[in-house]
Amino acid sequence: MxxxxxxxxxxxxxxxxxxxxxxxxxxxxxxxxxxxxxxxxxxxxxxxxxxxxxxxxxxxxxxxxxxxxxxxxxxxxxxxxxxxxxxxxxxxxxxxxxxxxxxxxxxxxxxxxxxxxxxxxxxxxxxxxxxxxxxxxxxxxxxxxxxxxxxxxxxxxxxxxxxxxxxxxxxxxxxxxxxxxxxxxxxxxxxxxxxxxxxxxxxxxxxxxxxxxxxxxxxxxxxxxxxxxxxxxxxESRGLAEVAAVESRVFFDDLRDALGGCIDAVLERGEISREDVFAVSTSPLTGTLGEQEHAVLTDRFGAELLGRAPAMSSIGDTTAASAAFQIGSLLSLAERGDVPAGGVALVSSVDDNGVVSCAALRFPVR
Incomplete structure (x- = not known):
């Protein structure tokens, strides 16, 4: 079919x-x-x-x-x-x-x-x-x-x-x-x-x-x-969010270049400007890689945007389900009305096996 x-x-x-x-x-x-x-x-x-x-x-x-x-x-x-x-x-x-x-x-x-x-x-x-x-x-x-x-x-x-x-x-x-x-x-x-x-x-x-x-x-x-x-x-279906772009990269010892390239690719592919991003959700990863991810995203978007996305630490390390729950947390913000019209949320996910992925969601869709 x-x-x-x-x-x-x-x-x-x-x-x-x-x-x-x-x-x-x-x-x-x-x-x-x-x-x-x-x-x-x-x-x-x-x-x-x-x-x-x-x-x-x-x-x-x-x-x-x-x-x-x-x-x-x-x-x-x-x-x-x-x-x-x-x-x-x-x-x-x-x-x-x-x-x-x-x-x-x-x-x-x-x-x-x-x-x-x-x-x-x-x-x-x-x-x-x-x-x-x-x-x-x-x-x-x-x-x-x-x-x-x-x-x-x-x-x-x-x-x-x-x-x-x-x-x-x-x-x-x-x-x-x-x-x-x-x-x-x-x-x-x-x-x-x-x-x-x-x-x-x-x-x-x-x-x-x-x-x-x-x-x-x-x-x-x-x-x-x-x-x-x-x-x-x-x-009539009232879409909740548009999936503007998804990108991924691999890395070895240092995550920063791969994550930076992934962010640039998502923004370019989704035709998104830095000013359109209202929230950034980081993966609930502890240790050195978690610190590197947080540093890169803070440098790119500022601590305020990272603070707008609900923290996922309260449900523990859900590994494979973590990025999906990050998307759910952003949809939860939209349900409460805390999303600006046409605003974009960025989801960052880092796995310690050497994969980094980013997605951009545009809210709301009408």
């Missing part, structure tokens, strides 16, 4: 969030604008053996209670988070989605999928009497694109289905891929976002990988956005 390609900028027409503030967009909006602290002590029975006794978890997120008993017996946590966020997005968007199920694509950003599922499945193979003595129902969870596939199956989405692995920049990478699907005519509507689960396996991996740079508590969640071409986002 190929639709007619369009040249207009993609528009966000609806969004949803499952976050440490709670399940649903409204919980996220109120929590992020209030700066509510979401850290809590981990239940020793459920989360035994981890390196830290605290995390930022989605409150009350029990799969069978949230999604029901059917089809959830072997579902892992990251899949449940994504399926729930897509459910809420489709439910809350109402008639905004003009595309059929066949014309609706899904793009989901991740780090590795579920590290816990991968390790559990591998452990079962190694500890069993035979390597093949494993529970076959758990095998799909060990595949990185399981969550995206389950979202499509649960909600009958039959368009392109893609998983983007990109660490903290995964949300913006998914956004870029989604704009490509719209621009090339491969879909009429794209549901895009990113998801990350908390697990004991992820906690240990992060603990050993980051070492002295590790500071923030781990968080989890999923944020999803409905994207349509501006030609389909009619006056």
């Amino acid at each position: 190929t639709l007619t390609a369009v040249a207009t900028k993609p528009v966000i027409t609806a969004w949803s969030a499952v976050s440490p503030f709670g399940i649903g967009k409204d919980a996220f909006v109120s929590g992020v604008l209030a700066g509510t602290d979401t850290s809590s002590a981990l239940d020793a029975e459920e989360w035994s053996g981890g390196p830290d006794g605290h995390a930022c978890l989605v409150p009350g997120f029990a799969l069978r209670e949230v999604l029901g008993k059917k089809g959830t017996r072997s579902m892992d946590r990251v899949t449940g988070l994504a399926v729930t966020a897509v459910r809420d997005l489709l439910r809350d968007s109402g008639d905004l989605r003009t595309a059929s199920d066949e014309e609706t694509a899904l793009v989901l950003g991740t780090t590795t999928g579920s590290a816990q599922s991968m390790m559990d499945f591998t452990r079962a193979s190694m500890e069993g009497d035979r390597p093949f003595y494993v529970d076959p129902s758990l095998m799909p969870n060990a595949v990185m694109n399981c969550a995206a596939g389950q979202c499509a199956i649960w909600h009958s989405l039959k368009g392109p289905n893609t998983t983007i692995a990109g660490g903290r920049a995964a949300g913006l990478s998914a956004l870029s891929y989604a704009t490509g699907l719209l621009g090339s005519g491969r879909a009429r509507t794209v549901l895009c976002g990113a998801a990350e689960e908390f697990s004991t396996a992820r906690a240990w991996l992060d603990h050993h990988r980051r070492g002295a740079d590790s500071g923030a508590l781990l968080g989890e969640g999923c944020a999803m956005f409905m994207l349509e071409s501006g030609s389909f986002a009619t006056e």
Whole structure:
């Protein structure tokens, strides 16, 4: 299936969030604008053996209670988070989605999928009497694109289905891929976002990988956005924000040149002047790279613009979902009316594996 390609900028027409503030967009909006602290002590029975006794978890997120008993017996946590966020997005968007199920694509950003599922499945193979003595129902969870596939199956989405692995920049990478699907005519509507689960396996991996740079508590969640071409986002749909541009770069030891080049490319591609930018959202990255990112953005835009975007530290390090939550925080500002007409917000996302990405969103679209 190929639709007619369009040249207009993609528009966000609806969004949803499952976050440490709670399940649903409204919980996220109120929590992020209030700066509510979401850290809590981990239940020793459920989360035994981890390196830290605290995390930022989605409150009350029990799969069978949230999604029901059917089809959830072997579902892992990251899949449940994504399926729930897509459910809420489709439910809350109402008639905004003009595309059929066949014309609706899904793009989901991740780090590795579920590290816990991968390790559990591998452990079962190694500890069993035979390597093949494993529970076959758990095998799909060990595949990185399981969550995206389950979202499509649960909600009958039959368009392109893609998983983007990109660490903290995964949300913006998914956004870029989604704009490509719209621009090339491969879909009429794209549901895009990113998801990350908390697990004991992820906690240990992060603990050993980051070492002295590790500071923030781990968080989890999923944020999803409905994207349509501006030609389909009619006056009645009241688009929330236009995706003016998305750019990415790679770096080795020093982030500053790559981030500066990424900013310049976004402003040029989006035909945005420095005066149009009213807020800049930085990635919640601690350590040396976080300091470098903050220094570059402060030098370019000033501390006042960085201070206008809600801080994301209150939900912990949500890794793959962090950039998607940054977009959600800016949409939350717009819902409160704190966005100037035609203003542009810049989202910066840095992953310590050597990827930096920036996106520019123009508010509001009419």
